[in-house]
Amino acid sequence: MSQIRGRFEKDADERAESYTASIQYDWRLYPYDIAGSIAHARMLGRQGIITEQEAETIIGGLNAVREEIEQGSFEFRPELEDIHMNIEARLIEKVGEVGGKLHTARSRNDQVALDMRLFARDAILRAVEALRRLQKALVDVAGANKGVVMPGYTHLQRAQPVLLAHHLLAYFEMLERDIGRFKCSRKRTDILPLGSGALAGVAYQIDRESVAKELGFDQVSRNSIDAVSDRDFLLEYGSAASICMMHLSRLAEEVVLWSSAEFDFVEVDDAYATGSSIMPQKKNPDVAELARGKTGRAYGNLMSLLTMMKGLPLAYDRDMQEDKEAFFDTVDTLLATLDVCAGMVSTLRVKPESTARAVRQGHLLATDLADYLVKKGEPFRSAHDAVARLVARAAREGKALDGLKLSEYREFSPRFGEDVFSISVESSLAARDHVGGTAPKRVEQALAEAKKRLANR
Numbered sequence: 001m002s003q004i005r006g007r008f009e010k011d012a013d014e015r016a017e018s019y020t021a022s023i024q025y026d027w028r029l030y031p032y033d034i035a036g037s038i039a040h041a042r043m044l045g046r047q048g049i050i051t052e053q054e055a056e057t058i059i060g061g062l063n064a065v066r067e068e069i070e071q072g073s074f075e076f077r078p079e080l081e082d083i084h085m086n087i088e089a090r091l092i093e094k095v096g097e098v099g100g101k102l103h104t105a106r107s108r109n110d111q112v113a114l115d116m117r118l119f120a121r122d123a124i125l126r127a128v129e130a131l132r133r134l135q136k137a138l139v140d141v142a143g144a145n146k147g148v149v150m151p152g153y154t155h156l157q158r159a160q161p162v163l164l165a166h167h168l169l170a171y172f173e174m175l176e177r178d179i180g181r182f183k184c185s186r187k188r189t190d191i192l193p194l195g196s197g198a199l200a201g202v203a204y205q206i207d208r209e210s211v212a213k214e215l216g217f218d219q220v221s222r223n224s225i226d227a228v229s230d231r232d233f234l235l236e237y238g239s240a241a242s243i244c245m246m247h248l249s250r251l252a253e254e255v256v257l258w259s260s261a262e263f264d265f266v267e268v269d270d271a272y273a274t275g276s277s278i279m280p281q282k283k284n285p286d287v288a289e290l291a292r293g294k295t296g297r298a299y300g301n302l303m304s305l306l307t308m309m310k311g312l313p314l315a316y317d318r319d320m321q322e323d324k325e326a327f328f329d330t331v332d333t334l335l336a337t338l339d340v341c342a343g344m345v346s347t348l349r350v351k352p353e354s355t356a357r358a359v360r361q362g363h364l365l366a367t368d369l370a371d372y373l374v375k376k377g378e379p380f381r382s383a384h385d386a387v388a389r390l391v392a393r394a395a396r397e398g399k400a401l402d403g404l405k406l407s408e409y410r411e412f413s414p415r416f417g418e419d420v421f422s423i424s425v426e427s428s429l430a431a432r433d434h435v436g437g438t439a440p441k442r443v444e445q446a447l448a449e450a451k452k453r454l455a456n457r
């Protein structure tokens with residue numbers, strides 16, 4: 001048996017055959033393809049479309065084929081195009097003609113849609129689990145470094161003091177939204193397309209609900225034409241994965257920056273660093289750089305899938321075979337990146353003296369000085385102006401803000417009093433005392449809530 005050539009008078013051109021084959025990558029669908037076929041065969045037997053005995057024989061054969069694949073003795077044949085044909089051909093070799101009854105009331109169009117949905121459903125679960133592991137790593141590092149202060153940045157300029165834990169929990173929130181996106185896409189993935197046939201449905205008394213139940217699907221598709229041509233669930237995974245990779249890339253970028261001598265906020269564990277082939281002193285954050293670099297794959301794959309779909313007339317078109325490599329690559333890239341980032345984050349060594357030193361340079365309490373004047377009755381705009389001039393003066397003289405005398409402060413506003421010297425990094429943090437702020441007790445609460453969320457699911 002080679003490709004389906006029933007009505008043709010010639011064999012396929014070798015180039016055409018290799019051009020259309022997908023077995024090199026879609027072999028990965030085998031567990032899903034076999035699970036789907038078993039559920040289908042059982043249903044055919046129950047409905048009397050084939051005999052129960054025939055169904056049993058087919059199911060036994062499919063299980064044996066799965067074992068061959070798992071043991072590595074299965075021979076994948078490119079001339080059989082894809083995983084569906086490879087499995088079916090081997091089934092027929094093993095159980096004889098009756099194996100040819102498996103494809104009753106089915107088309108490869110609904111079969112491949114089913115396989116991809118089963119694959120995507122697992123990929124969603126695995127992404128959510130990997131996201132949780134990274135969230136836990138963030139919570140652990142935040143919890144182990146509760147008192148550590150660092151500069152918060154805007155425009156990559158030191159802006160205001162924040163707790164390192166607060167900064168890390170920002171990533172916890174991003175990942176929380178990622179989890180939400182994956183879970184939400186699951187609702188639209190968890191739909192059984194089988195029974196749609198090539199496109200119009202099938203001319204047999206099938207029982208789709210029972211197949212859905214056996215395969216653990218929430219629903220059956222409501223329109224056969226849509227069911228064989230819908231790949232939205234792959235696009236949703238691809239966009240959730242792209243957004244998630246963007247988050248990971250930002251985290252990675254901060255690890256790269258923070259581990260440089262210029263920042264010196266953290267040290268990447270040796271297990272997650274790489275040396276240079278020429279410069280013996282180098283310790284490079286290659287894992288973080290690759291996480292950042294691989295983000296483009298997810299975006300590119302999403303773009304490929306969107307472009308692949310945009311001009312397709314209903315229903316199935318062979319273009320859609322191109323969904324696989326793009327999707328598999330996104331899944332592999334995302335899961336590997338989440339995994340390695342969890343390891344890298346959980347082994348980061350924070351350097352609290354360094355981060356505290358950075359907080360002391362760059363007049364990070366200027367906003368607090370303006371707020372001080374506001375509390376003494378100054379409108380914020382003119383308070384901002386007075387402090388800006390004060391900062392310029394301190395900078396000119398190479399002094400810190402608390403290195404100026406009260407008389408000097410008063411040159412910029414008569415509202416300054418002795419109590420201005422009670423403004424400190426600690427008072428600045430503590431003042432941001434509301435939900436979402438960096439006050440230590442708020443961060444403590446946020447940390448406790450984050451832990452609770454991790455424990456409750």
Ligand code: ARG
Nearest residue numbers: 022082108109112318320321
């Ligand atoms: N390998 C094909 C794919 O991935 C399976 C469906 C083939 N259907 C067809 N009508 N040729 O899309």
